[in-house]
Amino acid sequence: MNQVIETILNHRSIRKFEDRALSEEQIEMIVQCAQAASTSSFIQAYSIIGIKSPDKKKRLAEIAGNQAYVESNGHLFIFCADLHRHEVIAEMEDQDLTTSLQSTEKFMVGLIDATLAAQNAVLAAESMGLGACYIGGIRNDLEAVCDLLHIPKRVIPLFAVVVGYPEQQPDKKPRLPLHHVYHEDAYQQNSETYKSQLQAYDKTISAYYEERTNGKRNDTWSAQMANMLKSPKRMYMKEFVEKKGFGLE
Amino acid sequence: MNQVIETILNHRSIRKFEDRALSEEQIEMIVQCAQAASTSSFIQAYSIIGIKSPDKKKRLAEIAGNQAYVESNGHLFIFCADLHRHEVIAEMEDQDLTTSLQSTEKFMVGLIDATLAAQNAVLAAESMGLGACYIGGIRNDLEAVCDLLHIPKRVIPLFAVVVGYPEQQPDKKPRLPLHHVYHEDAYQQNSETYKSQLQAYDKTISAYYEERTNGKRNDTWSAQMANMLKSPKRMYMKEFVEKKGFGLE
Numbered sequence: 198m199n200q201v202i203e204t205i206l207n208h209r210s211i212r213k214f215e216d217r218a219l220s221e222e223q224i225e226m227i228v229q230c231a232q233a234a235s236t237s238s239f240i241q242a243y244s245i246i247g248i249k250s251p252d253k254k255k256r257l258a259e260i261a262g263n264q265a266y267v268e269s270n271g272h273l274f275i276f277c278a279d280l281h282r283h284e285v286i287a288e289m290e291d292q293d294l295t296t297s298l299q300s301t302e303k304f305m306v307g308l309i310d311a312t313l314a315a316q317n318a319v320l321a322a323e324s325m326g327l328g329a330c331y332i333g334g335i336r337n338d339l340e341a342v343c344d345l346l347h348i349p350k351r352v353i354p355l356f357a358v359v360v361g362y363p364e365q366q367p368d369k370k371p372r373l374p375l376h377h378v379y380h381e382d383a384y385q386q387n388s389e390t391y392k393s394q395l396q397a398y399d400k401t402i403s404a405y406y407e408e409r410t411n412g413k414r415n416d417t418w419s420a421q422m423a424n425m426l427k428s429p430k431r432m433y434m435k436e437f438v439e440k441k442g443f444g445l446e
Numbered sequence: 447m448n449q450v451i452e453t454i455l456n457h458r459s460i461r462k463f464e465d466r467a468l469s470e471e472q473i474e475m476i477v478q479c480a481q482a483a484s485t486s487s488f489i490q491a492y493s494i495i496g497i498k499s500p501d502k503k504k505r506l507a508e509i510a511g512n513q514a515y516v517e518s519n520g521h522l523f524i525f526c527a528d529l530h531r532h533e534v535i536a537e538m539e540d541q542d543l544t545t546s547l548q549s550t551e552k553f554m555v556g557l558i559d560a561t562l563a564a565q566n567a568v569l570a571a572e573s574m575g576l577g578a579c580y581i582g583g584i585r586n587d588l589e590a591v592c593d594l595l596h597i598p599k600r601v602i603p604l605f606a607v608v609v610g611y612p613e614q615q616p617d618k619k620p621r622l623p624l625h626h627v628y629h630e631d632a633y634q635q636n637s638e639t640y641k642s643q644l645q646a647y648d649k650t651i652s653a654y655y656e657e658r659t660n661g662k663r664n665d666t667w668s669a670q671m672a673n674m675l676k677s678p679k680r681m682y683m684k685e686f687v688e689k690k691g692f693g694l695e
Contacts, residue, residue, distance in 0.1 A: 200449040201573030205479045205566050228628045230454045232621040234565060235580045238674060239667075241622050246629045253631060282626075283671055285641065290672035297675040301684035301693075302585065305557060309604065312561035313580075316483060317454050320569060324450030331484045331562075336551065347632040355558065372481040373490050377531075379477045380495045382502060383596040392534065418488075422532055423539035425487060426546040435550035435695055444550075444693070446684055 204324050209369050211328025212266045214361030219272040223325060227274075227360070230321035231314035242303070243311035244279040245318075246346055246354075247272060253345060257357065260341050261334030271327065271361030275335065275342070276315045278307025278443070280351040298351060299445040304438070311355055319358060328363030331356050336431055343441075351442045368409065371401050373418075395419060453573050458618050460577025461515045463610030468521040472574060476523075476609070479570035480563035491552070492560035493528040494567075495595055495603075496521060502594060506606065509590050510583030520576065520610030524584065524591070525564045527556025527692070529600040547600060548694040553687070560604055568607060577612030580605050585680055592690075600691045617658065620650050622667075644668060 198206075219227075228245060236242070248254050249272075257275075258267035267273065280298045287294040297303055319329045335342050335357050342354045372378070377385075377394035385391050399417035407415040416424075438444050447455075468476075477494060485491070497503050498521075506524075507516035516522065529547045536543040546552055568578045584591050584606050591603045621627070626634075626643040634640050648666035656664040665673075687693050 199573045201453050202475065202479060202570055204450050205570055206482050208482050208484070210484060225624065226451065228624055230451060232624065232627060233455050233457050233618075235457070235459060235568070237580070237582050239619065240671065240674075241627070244627055244629060244633065246631070246633060248631060250631045282644070283675060285637075285644065286668045286671050287675075289641065289644070290668055292672045292676050294672065294675040296678040296681075300678055300681060301687055302680040305585075305604065305683070306582070308554060308557045309561050312558050313565045316562045316565035317569075319484070320566075321451055321454055324448050331486070333486050333555070336554075347635055349633060352633065355554065369482075370488065375474065375477055375481065378481060378490070378493055380493060382495070382497060382499045384493065384495060384598060384601065386596055388534075392538065395531070395534065395538070419535045419539055422489065422535050423541045423543065425489075426532060426536075426543040427541050429545040429549055431551040432545075432549060432695065434554070435693065438550055444684065446681065 200324070204320055208323060209367050210330040211363045211365060212330055213364040214266060214270045214328065215364055216269065217271060217362050219360060224272055227318045227321050231318040234313040234317045236310050236313070237306045240306060240310065242278060242280055242283070242307040243314055244277045244352065245314070246275040246277065248275065256345055257335060257342070260338050261332050261357070262337060264332065264334060266330065266359055267332055267334070267357065270359040274318065274358045274360065275346065275354050276311045276356055276358065277348065278304070278311045278353045278355060280307055281349045284351050296446065299442050301444045301446070304444040307353070307443070308355060315356070315358055322360045327360050329358055329360045331358055336434070339437055353438065353441050353443060371405055373398055449573070453569055457572060458616050459579040460612045460614060461579050462613040463515060463519045463577065464613055465518065466520055466611050468609060473521055476567045476570050480567040483562040483566045485559050485562070486555045489555060489559065491527060491529055491532070491556040492563055493526045493601060494563070495524040495526065497524065505594055506584060506591070509587050510581050510606070511586060513581065513583060515579065515608055516581055516583070516606065519608040523567065523607045523609065524595065524603050525560045525605055525607065526597065527553070527560045527602045527604060529556055530598045533600050545695065548691050550693045550695070553693040556602070556692070557604060564605070564607055571609045576609050578607055578609045580607055585683070588686055602687065602690050602692060620654055622647055
């Protein structure tokens with residue numbers, strides 16, 4: 198097993214960090230690695246905002262649901278889908294690009310581009326002995342995030358990534374069975390097989406929690422997902438995304 | 447520089463492969479690495495379809511715009527945002543999860559989850575000495591892709607990844623200036639600075655093409671982007687995404 202695969206398989210989300218900031222060199226290397234990712238037709242439809250201001254970190258932690266590690270970490274990155282750059286190009290090149298820029302296709306491209314870059318950043322950080330955690334919680338209130346960071350139209354913050362020197366080593370949670378996630382030549386058509394894979398995984402997860410909580414918790418993955426999804430979250434998102442100029446047609 | 451950062455920075459899209467299939471062990475290791483990526487609230491909202499059937503590869507190559515390397519490679523993966531699994535859970539747990547599943551928030555989560563997994567897969571492959579290329583071209587006709595691979599509702603194929611033993615070593619194209627993509631504490635507010643960064647990059651890209659084509663090509667990045675975006679592409683996407691049960695509210 199090479200170091201890349203080792204780093205990938207050794208991943209766990211780190212939520213507790215030493216009080217020690219990343220160096221400029223570390224930050225630049227992480228961003229450079231993010232930029233080395235593939236990008237759809239060379240469009241480079243993303244931006245990254247690094248947060249150093251303690252006040253802004255504090256406010257972002259509040260928005261994310263008072264998660265302490267959003268405030269206390271070595272550095273905080275915000276990954277954004279970004280077509281603002283291309284709107285500036287429309288002006289510079291005197292072309293009307295609006296239909297393209299507000300299409301659902303380009304909304305997807307922005308999300309994919311930003312996320313490819315982010316995963317490179319996380320692996321680069323982990324390879325340096327740092328820990329990281331994705332923070333979807335900033336999507337609790339993207340209007341507030343955009344105000345705080347002066348984010349223009351056609352830019353959507355998608356998630357934060359906190360990075361730092363780890364002060365914990367949590368367990369890795371077992372993933373869905375490989376042959377449930379990975380299909381060959383067609384999506385699994387046998388619904389009994391599909392359900393039995395889910396049930397087998399439910400047992401794995403239930404046993405995982407039971408062992409780690411001395412029997413206090415033994416919920417299945419299915420129950421956990423149903424419980425989470427029965428209360429719809431962030432239902433302002435469609436309106437917000439459209440207001441930002443994405444996915445309008 | 448460690449092996450992870452080296453692999454990341456050494457990335458280029460490979461579009462010509464030896465006639466040599468990946469082994470089962472390689473495929474499983476790549477999928478296992480994909481699954482090790484972070485996932486939003488443990489939702490695991492993606493699936494991967496591996497294509498071995500030569501007929502299906504041929505058809506996917508046609509859909510992607512007759513790209514030969516979609517047909518001829520060591521293996522072809524299709525990465526999909528997947529909430530079908532969670533709809534099955536709704537039935538198993540006797541809960542109505544519809545509002546959540548068809549929300550724009552969960553559409554974004556599915557895209558992000560699938561893309562994090564894909565980038566792990568690509569880096570794992572590259573670390574094994576394989577080459578890879580993302581294929582957005584399958585989005586030319588996702589209805590046809592879904593028919594071909596029997597993909598159910600609440601699953602959207604996002605892109606393919608072709609992997610194989612490389613038969614080329616293309617140049618790396620220079621990326622946007624680091625401080626154009628990476629902002630600190632707020633999005634760049636000075637539009638003159640912003641534009642001058644784009645203009646500097648335009649010179650870099652123009653010189654890059656000029657050198658590699660003996661002066662036959664010297665277009666800027668801005669011109670290239672304007673030219674690409676002035677013809678809107680895949681404008682069926684919004685209707686398709688909604689028909690698949692995503693982003694409806």
